[in-house]
Amino acid sequence: MRPLLAFTPGEPAGVGPDLAVMMAQQHWQADIVAIADAGLLKQRATELNLPLELIPYEGARPQSPMQPGQLLIKHVPLAETAIAGALNVANGQYVVETLSIASDGNLSGEFDAIVTGPVHKGIINEAGVAFSGHTEFFANKADCSDVVMMLATEGLRVALVTTHIPLAYVSKAITPERLEKIITILDADLRQKFGEEQPNILVCGLNPHAGEGGHLGHEEETIIAPVIRSLQTRGMTVSGPYPADTVFQPKYLESASAVVAMYHDQGLPVLKYKGFGKAVNITLGLPYIRTSVDHGTALDMAGSPAINSGSCQLAIKTAIDMVNNSKL
Numbered sequence: 001m002r003p004l005l006a007f008t009p010g011e012p013a014g015v016g017p018d019l020a021v022m023m024a025q026q027h028w029q030a031d032i033v034a035i036a037d038a039g040l041l042k043q044r045a046t047e048l049n050l051p052l053e054l055i056p057y058e059g060a061r062p063q064s065p066m067q068p069g070q071l072l073i074k075h076v077p078l079a080e081t082a083i084a085g086a087l088n089v090a091n092g093q094y095v096v097e098t099l100s101i102a103s104d105g106n107l108s109g110e111f112d113a114i115v116t117g118p119v120h121k122g123i124i125n126e127a128g129v130a131f132s133g134h135t136e137f138f139a140n141k142a143d144c145s146d147v148v149m150m151l152a153t154e155g156l157r158v159a160l161v162t163t164h165i166p167l168a169y170v171s172k173a174i175t176p177e178r179l180e181k182i183i184t185i186l187d188a189d190l191r192q193k194f195g196e197e198q199p200n201i202l203v204c205g206l207n208p209h210a211g212e213g214g215h216l217g218h219e220e221e222t223i224i225a226p227v228i229r230s231l232q233t234r235g236m237t238v239s240g241p242y243p244a245d246t247v248f249q250p251k252y253l254e255s256a257s258a259v260v261a262m263y264h265d266q267g268l269p270v271l272k273y274k275g276f277g278k279a280v281n282i283t284l285g286l287p288y289i290r291t292s293v294d295h296g297t298a299l300d301m302a303g304s305p306a307i308n309s310g311s312c313q314l315a316i317k318t319a320i321d322m323v324n325n326s327k328l
């Protein structure tokens with residue numbers, strides 16, 4: 001059976017609606033349902049001068065695949081007409097509503113995966129919804145206390161121990177329990193969803209030079225190294241803590257399945273420098289598959305044919321591959 005994916009374009013003033021129109025021009029080995037305002041997608045198709053026939057999705061898988069230029073749509077109305085590039089707090093709830101529908105549909109088994117376009121975290125908060133990111137939102141909706149944000153590009157995967165929290169909170173958030181859960185989820189999903197027989201996981205330290213033997217911080221000696229030793233005794237191939245400024249070199253990465261970074265901006269700038277526009281964001285540990293683009297709302301590019309849709313294409317392809325791998 002062909003996978004059925006839910007696609008949420010995200011922020012209506014950003015590039016997400018354009019990405020929905022662009023990806024509808026391609027033939028996919030899956031059926032894709034956009035969960036969005038139908039008029040918004042039509043408007044962007046006109047701005048991009050691309051054909052778009054929206055086929056209402058009634059809850060049943062289509063009999064035959066969509067043709068290029070066609071897209072299944074589950075219509076969710078905007079509060080106000082969206083203007084490309086102009087955030088509107090009135091539409092903040094709309095974005096959250098599309099994510100909720102996608103989440104519910106995946107939890108019930110209606111969809112096989114969610115692929116998300118970029119949201120603007122700030123405007124959703126201004127709309128009165130406490131929101132730090134899709135990762136945390138979907139984890140909460142699925143009642144998962146721990147999930148893993150992993151970004152992947154050719155030759156590098158980076159998984160994060162902490163995600164969207166202020167830097168000032170990071171050290172306290174790195175507990176032995178959390179670190180052990182994150183690496184355990186990563187190891188399990190690399191096996192189950194990426195077909196790795198014995199994942200090789202490299203773990204960064206938190207402090208400069210991985211604490212320099214305790215002279216520049218103690219988290220390596222008190223938390224990270226003991227967790228690594230404990231996981232090694234459980235048969236995992238996990239090593240570190242490595243200084244984050246030296247681990248990202250071919251000597252280490254050539255045999256690595258993933259690098260575990262302690263916080264968002266320890267790992268993601270390296271990943272995005274290597275592969276921005278060619279990377280995918282994957283949430284591990286959810287009861288369903290979720291992938292996303294590697295970029296934000298790019299308000300300055302909304303409605304422009306110069307948008308790079310590479311990451312969106314990779315996010316869809318990765319979701320399809322993961323669904324198919326999970327069925328093996």
Ligand SMILES: NC(=O)c1ccc[n+]([C@@H]2O[C@H](COP(=O)([O-])OP(=O)(O)OC[C@H]3O[C@@H](n4cnc5c(N)ncnc54)[C@H](O)[C@@H]3O)[C@@H](O)[C@H]2O)c1
Binds near residue numbers: 118295298
């Ligand atoms: N997946 C997501 O939902 C996601 C990911 C990252 C950031 N964000 C959010 O996006 C908002 C804006 O963040 P930002 O400005 O730091 O990053 P951004 O990725 O939106 O933009 C950074 C730069 O990259 C360019 N760019 C980004 N995507 C592009 C594309 N597909 N094609 C061409 N150029 C592109 C932009 O024009 C801009 O110059 C923030 O609210 C942030 O939290 C969301």
Ligand SMILES: N[C@H](C(=O)O)[C@H](O)COP(=O)(O)O
Binds near residue numbers: 132135136268281293
């Ligand atoms: N941390 C992600 C990135 O930098 O690409 C981004 O903010 C999206 O995260 P969510 O998938 O949790 O929204």
